[in-house]
Amino acid sequence: MARIPVPQRRAALIEAALRVIARQGVAAATTRAIAAEAGMSLASLHYAFESRDELIAGVIAHVLEQQAGAALDTLTPGADLITTLRDGFRAYLAVIAADPLREQAMMELTQYALRTPGLADLARRQYAAYYAAAEQVLVAVGEATGYEWRRPLPEMARILITLTDGISIAWLVDRDTEATERVLDFAARALAALGLRKEPHP
Amino acid sequence: MARIPVPQRRAALIEAALRVIARQGVAAATTRAIAAEAGMSLASLHYAFESRDELIAGVIAHVLEQQAGAALDTLTPGADLITTLRDGFRAYLAVIAADPLREQAMMELTQYALRTPGLADLARRQYAAYYAAAEQVLVAVGEATGYEWRRPLPEMARILITLTDGISIAWLVDRDTEATERVLDFAARALAALGLRKEPHP
DNA sequence: GTCTATAAGGAGATAGAC
């Protein structure tokens, strides 16, 4: 086949791996399956990556960067805080419902990292990225609605991720969108209770 | 070795499997590792279980029954609602912190079930058991504090599990107990907002 | 019923031709 620079080959393999993981799970993402998905030979995979674990670590690092940029920009300014939050949660649920296997893959990768000695720190960085993205969202929501938050931003971010994680798992298990919408309603109200109307400048 | 009735052998294997899964993860829970943990031969395992998947399904069914009985009975009557809830969450976190690998194992089993064609329904039943246990806790809290809930019990239960799941994952990832305590504080307040003081009978 | 031994296949990784 054609000669492909290593960085490009690594990128292709990481994306192929992500597809295989989403479709069949981390356990089924063997080097052979990933190489086949990428349309290259097993040897080429090992030319680009030292080991399977190094590839999986690459996958985690990759989704980590994606996540940071995926802060919801579907804010409708002018609405009140609780509505804005509820719409945000709804948009989040819609993303998951549109591609449930992807979200499942993210959770599997977190747990895989937690179980793999050299990769536990990667799981922490994955969540640090989530928290950073959550902070961005919270700041944007505050600015769009004219509220500030009663609690420090890092604490708010952790609360938000706690809610979205819990909501995600529950939905993935039973796919009960109606029940999830009610939980999401609760989440929006609970978060809104931590908002404080900003005074206009005197 | 001694002749052991099949049901007893199955029970021993399920408990051995749970230990291996907690210690090393679902992926490392091979038939060999489980048989060794149970102190029996590989053939004996296959005499008791048709296949590895059948054994893992047995493990999930087992933890499912355990969970239902594990409703927190560490209620201190007389305290107000928010304090009771916060103490409950703290007790829950203490259980996880005392044996983090067990909680990790539960989550891995859920995801394993979601990925395995014949076992997806088992994951739903696992969560149905969680919700049932959550309902029990909520009723007990209500009775101990003299509150009733503004939302239907099934909805309250789903909210509670959503919160505990989210809290669990976040703690398992970074083991930041201080940050988790603040989230747990939020969770207690948010739930308490759904409580309604019961009027004494006229 | 329980064991040892082994079958049959899939895994990660590599040697060596081109």
Add this chain to the structure above:
DNA sequence: GTCTATCTCCTTATAGAC
């Protein structure tokens, strides 16, 4: 640099002696 062929190890499952 990229491939095919292969090494070695480990998996699930079973055959057959006791």
